[in-house]
Amino acid sequence: xxxxxxxxLFFTSGLGTPLTCRNDPPEQSRIGRQMTTAxxxxxxxxxxxxxxxxxxxxxxxxxxxxAASTAGSEALWGALLGTVLVTxxxxxxxxxxxxxxxxxxxxxxxxxxxxxxxxxxxLLAVFASFQRGAGWAEQVSGTALGVTVIxxxxxWTVGLVVASHFSRVPLYDASGRx
Amino acid sequence: xxxxxxRRPSGDPWVPFGYLVGGAAFYGGVGWLLDRWLDTSFLxxxxxxxxxxxxxxxxxxxxxxA
Numbered sequence: 001x002x003x004x005x006x007x008x009l010f011f012t013s014g015l016g017t018p019l020t021c022r023n024d025p026p027e028q029s030r031i032g033r034q035m036t037t038a039x040x041x042x043x044x045x046x047x048x049x050x051x052x053x054x055x056x057x058x059x060x061x062x063x064x065x066x067a068a069s070t071a072g073s074e075a076l077w078g079a080l081l082g083t084v085l086v087t088x089x090x091x092x093x094x095x096x097x098x099x100x101x102x103x104x105x106x107x108x109x110x111x112x113x114x115x116x117x118x119x120x121x122x123l124l125a126v127f128a129s130f131q132r133g134a135g136w137a138e139q140v141s142g143t144a145l146g147v148t149v150i151x152x153x154x155x156w157t158v159g160l161v162v163a164s165h166f167s168r169v170p171l172y173d174a175s176g177r178x
Numbered sequence: 179x180x181x182x183x184x185r186r187p188s189g190d191p192w193v194p195f196g197y198l199v200g201g202a203a204f205y206g207g208v209g210w211l212l213d214r215w216l217d218t219s220f221l222x223x224x225x226x227x228x229x230x231x232x233x234x235x236x237x238x239x240x241x242x243x244a
């Protein structure tokens with residue numbers, strides 16, 4: 001349950017204004033101060049890089065090595081392409097969400113969901129262009145691409161859950177900027 | 179709700195919505211037309227990604243200036 005609780009907090013911490021403000025009664029502000037953390041970390045994306053991005057890239061390169069040794073250059077290009085697609089897709093979304101949480105937390109939900117939707121549309125367009133392009137099937141192995149996408153996505157998801165479990169996200173804004 | 183009513187338009191969620199949807203639709207459409215004209219297949223996703231990136235840049239610039 002603690003893991004689920006932390007996971008929900010990770011994705012909802014920037015959705016709105018903090019629950020305390022300068023006009024709160026003293027007792028409520030005191031409770032709010034007690035529940036704050038010491039402050040936001042200097043590099044909030046560092047755990048995500050360490051636990052999700054790097055393992056996904058390593059797994060993708062491992063898939064590429066296995067694919068190249070077993071099925072040739074087409075599989076190598078397919079695995080590399082899958083690695084770039086997965087890590088680029090997820091990393092772009094996380095950077096956008098982090099910037100939104102910092103710059104405009106009130107717009108976190110609408111812009112985050114819209115960005116994710118447009119990312120999926122762009123990904124569909126990428127795969128549609130692969131299907132339409134005549135030369136892709138001869139140069140890129142679809143099997144290697146699919147397997148690499150599945151492996152990298154699974155590793156990224158596990159890394160994201162672990163990173164969110166150990167991240168420190170303040171529930172209250174102690175600086176009084178609300 | 180805000181103490182400063184001049185900053186209220188910057189909190190309008192339709193502004194980033196319009197930037198994002200408009201950017202993706204316009205540049206994706208340009209990429210699709212170029213794909214049909216040049217008989218290629220890769221310009222539609224490039225146009226979509228460029229439109230999304232440009233829209234996000236404009237959104238962040240707008241809210242950083244506000």
